[in-house]
Amino acid sequence: MEKKKSNISMAVIKRLPKYHRYLGELLKNDVDRISSKELSEKIGFTASQIRQDLNCFGDFGQQGYGYNVKDLYNEISGILGLSKDYKTIIIGAGNIGQAIANYTRFERLGFSLDGIFDANPKVIGIRIRDVEIQDIDNLTDFLNKNKINIGIICVPKNSAQKVCNALVENGVKGIWNFAPTDLIVPEDVVVENVHLSESLLTLTYLLKDREQ
Amino acid sequence: MEKKKSNISMAVIKRLPKYHRYLGELLKNDVDRISSKELSEKIGFTASQIRQDLNCFGDFGQQGYGYNVKDLYNEISGILGLSKDYKTIIIGAGNIGQAIANYTRFERLGFSLDGIFDANPKVIGIRIRDVEIQDIDNLTDFLNKNKINIGIICVPKNSAQKVCNALVENGVKGIWNFAPTDLIVPEDVVVENVHLSESLLTLTYLLKDREQ
Structure with missing residues (x-):
């Protein structure tokens, strides 16, 4: 799923662990999917910022469905290098x-x-x-x-x-x-x-x- | 000396404590004055970045002389709110x-x-x-x-x-x-x-x- 890797700005990179934390909490609360608007209300970035950030790494969301929380959490874990110990x-x-x-x-x-x-x-x-x-x-x-x-x-x-x-x-x-x-x-x-x-x-x- | 206060970006603000730390060390080592080029070599930002950053808050440097370390340290202390306890x-x-x-x-x-x-x-x-x-x-x-x-x-x-x-x-x-x-x-x-x-x-x- 990870497509675009280079030239990601430090500002985006610094936001990724925050996405990871929020998605981890949603997972713990058994939330299956979330729209960029709902995620925006929780995390405090605008919905368009969220779409733009996540777009740097691949196509995660689905129009009208939003994000699958578990998939997105796993993807971001991978991007953050957390698939290894x-x-x-x-x-x-x-x-x-x-x-x-x-x-x-x-x-x-x-x-x-x-x-x-x-x-x-x-x-x-x-x-x-x-x-x-x-x-x-x-x-x-x-x-x-x-x-x-x-x-x-x-x-x-x-x-x-x-x-x-x-x-x-x-x-x-x-x-x-x-x-x-x-x-x-x-x-x-x-x-x-x-x-x-x-x-x-x-x-x-x-x-x-x-x-x- | 503080002239321009509003619309300073968080990126500039986040760099100020680093200027403060380096100038504090220069003071401790009895360095009286420093050019933006010399400061640049120590701190790792470009000289033009340094001039631009400090310009957000007033005219500190003097052409051909550079910065007076103690004055600049005190100014930045003030900007950072360190003139009070x-x-x-x-x-x-x-x-x-x-x-x-x-x-x-x-x-x-x-x-x-x-x-x-x-x-x-x-x-x-x-x-x-x-x-x-x-x-x-x-x-x-x-x-x-x-x-x-x-x-x-x-x-x-x-x-x-x-x-x-x-x-x-x-x-x-x-x-x-x-x-x-x-x-x-x-x-x-x-x-x-x-x-x-x-x-x-x-x-x-x-x-x-x-x-x-």
Whole structure:
């Protein structure tokens, strides 16, 4: 079903996980089909936006019938790369690292947590959901023995690039970065940032803007 | 200096905190001035993008001189609403809530943590950085006695709207939402979402896209 793949804008891509979430909820509530108008009322994008977005990837809807929820959910799962499982490791077992490690939501989507690494002797050896925090000195060795898809970087800003390099040099192609810095990676590696301060400052900008 | 305020696109707004972060680092390293070209090399946007972005808010640069780092940092701080302090509370002292509570970075930017609330008797009474976790039943009473600017929602999806309503009804105008759901708020309230699953699914999309 996936027809058109190239030149999809980041704006469309960023909306796909939201479609996925809403369709997942509809599925859970046993909704079989939905029109772009009804989906629009739930999700908050216009119906024409929805048709246009989904059109980037193929012909999903049927005139007069709407979308088959299960089919569309499965298609979007596939587009998002969720038809395969992902092995992840977390580097940095501070607050954010531990929070991510404790987040069971990701497992249901097909992400396994295969390792946690930290440099702090006080946390090495502690278990989070059956995964023991290892010494970061074991990282390279671990990566050589285990094929890891995604490295989740939760170390302080100053060590982030070094950790990133170790991941990349040992075959990790996906970096989910929580450190407040921008990482430099080769072209075949993908970085997705969660910069919390930047999100918070967007909020204060909008607050200020609203007050004026 | 701030001249043009309306019709700034969200894309520009989302880039401002990044300018703020880079300029803050330059300041820390005692850099007095910088050209848009040099800034471009650091930040990864093109020089013309930078000039265009900053032009939305006023005339900052000077031909042949570049930008005065301290002035530009202060201007952007002001634009981002950082010339005032913000009182925040966290609702939901689970993993993410505790991680945010422990994040000292925000204090340096002028955000104070004034309260943490949870419904779980096991965590009520525990202190995180001198702030005692209170029973969520005290929330309304607390908001009536304290002017809070930002409510940070870290409760599960199903309770998020209810918590959001309590915040909004008691005068909170800014919501930083970590619950994986979209909140409904009146027009004078601003919501900024951190949807971790959506960020992770953007990463898998890009990984899949890169492999093809």
